[in-house]
Amino acid sequence: MGSSRSSQQSPGWGRPLRLLVRLVLMGVGLGVITGSALKLAGPAVQRGELNLPSWLTPKITPADKDEQLDPAAAVINPPSSTDTLGRFETKQELSALSQRWKALAAQDPDLEVSAFMLALDDGRYAQLNPDTALPAASAIKTPILLVALEEIDAGRLSWNEPLTLSKTVVGGGAGWMASKPLGTRFPTYEVATEMIRVSDNTATNLLIERVGGQVDLNARFNSLGLSATKVNNWLPDLKGTNTTSARDLARAIALVDTGEALSIRGRDLFREVMGTSVTNRLLPGGLLKGLGGSQGKPDDSLMIKGYRVFNKTGDIGIAYADAGLIELPDGRRAVAAFVVKGPFNDPRSTELIRNMAAAMAPVLKPKPAPPRQR
Numbered sequence: 165m166g167s168s169r170s171s172q173q174s175p176g177w178g179r180p181l182r183l184l185v186r187l188v189l190m191g192v193g194l195g196v197i198t199g200s201a202l203k204l205a206g207p208a209v210q211r212g213e214l215n216l217p218s219w220l221t222p223k224i225t226p227a228d229k230d231e232q233l234d235p236a237a238a239v240i241n242p243p244s245s246t247d248t249l250g251r252f253e254t255k256q257e258l259s260a261l262s263q264r265w266k267a268l269a270a271q272d273p274d275l276e277v278s279a280f281m282l283a284l285d286d287g288r289y290a291q292l293n294p295d296t297a298l299p300a301a302s303a304i305k306t307p308i309l310l311v312a313l314e315e316i317d318a319g320r321l322s323w324n325e326p327l328t329l330s331k332t333v334v335g336g337g338a339g340w341m342a343s344k345p346l347g348t349r350f351p352t353y354e355v356a357t358e359m360i361r362v363s364d365n366t367a368t369n370l371l372i373e374r375v376g377g378q379v380d381l382n383a384r385f386n387s388l389g390l391s392a393t394k395v396n397n398w399l400p401d402l403k404g405t406n407t408t409s410a411r412d413l414a415r416a417i418a419l420v421d422t423g424e425a426l427s428i429r430g431r432d433l434f435r436e437v438m439g440t441s442v443t444n445r446l447l448p449g450g451l452l453k454g455l456g457g458s459q460g461k462p463d464d465s466l467m468i469k470g471y472r473v474f475n476k477t478g479d480i481g482i483a484y485a486d487a488g489l490i491e492l493p494d495g496r497r498a499v500a501a502f503v504v505k506g507p508f509n510d511p512r513s514t515e516l517i518r519n520m521a522a523a524m525a526p527v528l529k530p531k532p533a534p535p536r537q538r
Contacts, residue, residue, distance in 0.1 A: 193279035202479070203344070244387060250497065252418040254285025264523045265292040270476050272512050279520055280410035281500040284418060286526070292520075294411040295494045297392040298503045299404025301478025302338070302363045303485035307393055307408070307416040309437060312356055313430045325352045337400035349489045356433075360476055361440040365399040377392025388425065390416060398475050404505070413487035415499035417474075421489055421497060438474035438489070446486035446514060448473040450521025451528070469493070470530065481508045486517055 175287040209410035262282070269292060270278045280294040315321035326349035334342045341350065341364050355371060375381055378395045385393045392409035395417075399406075403463045448462040455469055466473060470493025478485035487501035502520055504513040 166478075182363035183393070216472045218323035228349060250284030250422050251287075252282065252284070252415050252422060252424065252499075253287050254282060254289045256289070258288055258290045258527055261290035261304040261523060261527055262292060265290065265520050268516060268523065270518050272506070272516060274506065275510075275513060275516060276505040277516065277520075278410040278500070278503045281498060281524055282414060282418065283496065283498045283528075284422060285496045290524070290527075292410075295392060295409050295411055297407040298505045299401070299480060299483035299484075300361070300393065300406045300503070301401070301404070301483050301485055302365075302399070302478055303413055303478035303487055303501075303503065304370075304393065304406050304408055305359050305363065305397065305478075306319075306369055306413060306438070306476045306487060307388070307390055308375075308381070308395075309356055310388070310416050310420060310425060310436065311362060311375055311381060312352070313420075313434055314384070314425055315375055316352075316429050316433075317430045321352065321374065322353075323353050326350065326353060327355050330364070330373075332365060333373055333398070335365035335369050335399050337365045337402075337519075338362060339366055340526055341366040341370075357437050357440055360437050361442060365479070369400045371437060371527060383414075388416065389420065400480065403453035404480060404483055408485070408503065410487070410501040410503055413503070414499040415487070417487060417489050417501075418499045435474060438476065441474075441476055443477045444473070446473065446477055446484070446517045447475045447488050447502065447521050447535070451490065451525055453518060453523025454522030465534055478503075480507070484513045484517060486521075490528060492530050493534070496530070497529055498526060 199263055210475070215261045225457050248530060258281075265277075265279050269275065269279075276296070276298055277292055278294060278298055279292040281291075282289040312321065316323055329344055329346055329348045329350070330348060331489045334346075335350065336342060338360055339358060341348075341355075341358065350367070350370070352371075352374075355364075355367045359367040359371060372395060375384070378397075385391075385395075390408070390412040392407060392453040393412045394407050396405040396407075397403070404490060417438075420431050423431070444462045446506070448466060451471065451473065452466055452469075453463045455466075463473070472491040473488045474491075475486055475488025483503065485501070488499070490498045490500060492498070500521065502517045504516050506513045
């Protein structure tokens with residue numbers, strides 16, 4: 165019995181394993197052949213020279229056809245993060261406001277005026293000589309800040325890079341950096357902040373020098389679409405040779421807020437610096453006047469009403485300017501800018517800016533909040 169059992173062989177797993185290996189190898193081979201064939205046939209299919217069987221042809225809906233017209237539709241294309249931030253694009257002129265500005269300016273015909281306002285969320289706008297180039301005064305510091313932050317985004321400048329005070333960049337007038345010894349080094353963040361906070365002219369010259377000088381800076385302005393904005397002299401430019409327009413100033417601010425210029429981090433730095441400006445009697449003060457007056461300082465009173473203005477002024481006696489981003493209580497935003505040239509230290513110039521800003525208030529009131537969904 166023992167010898168009989170030992171003479172019988174067990175079938176084992178050898179044959180099934182060999183069969184499985186053969187099937188796997190055949191599958192791999194067929195896959196390689198099919199893939200190579202489809203790769204070779206792909207161009208002919210796209211040109212319409214070869215038709216695939218219906219079971220290889222994907223079903224395309226009408227919506228898919230529209231997407232396939234765009235070569236980029238073949239890849240994942242999520243909505244842009246800037247889609248809901250608005251654009252610097254004029255759509256519907258607020259004729260009544262434009263005419264109101266024209267009437268205000270007509271009361272002082274010897275004053276030259278450039279004014280522009282744009283609601284970023286819906287494209288409503290008003291204008292008065294928006295592209296007229298006038299002396300920029302310190303308002304030109306806003307587009308200079310934009311270019312400096314572009315350099316930071318590009319990695320060509322660091323926010324904490326020290327800038328060295330030299331005789332070339334020392335400027336009189338506003339600010340305190342000119343009083344420091346030559347060779348003093350200031351971090352870029354301090355230079356940029358003081359340029360806006362107290363309108364430091366020496367800080368501005370330090371940044372102009374660091375971004376490549378006046379010629380390079382003007383080329384950058386041009387590339388940003390700021391055609392009337394030019395730096396022709398170091399600050400303070402008391403003769404008014406540096407120029408800008410109301411549209412340019414509004415555009416420089418809007419490009420940042422809509423995400424068309426600067427990274428998110430750059431935009432945040434721009435807002436932080438612009439928020440330090442201590443001069444608030446022109447655009448903020450005028451807007452507050454149009455909203456019914458204040459119980460204190462313009463910035464604080466506007467905040468109580470749900471508004472905030474990030475602005476930068478300019479003042480060289482023969483010209484005054486103010487431009488800023490306006491945040492409304494309902495979350496919408498607008499940009500506005502005013503430049504006025506007139507006789508030296510004429511109070512009519514600043515009063516005209518305040519009155520034009522006040523005239524904007526009715527069109528910048530918030531929309532009523534929708535009823536709460538329950």
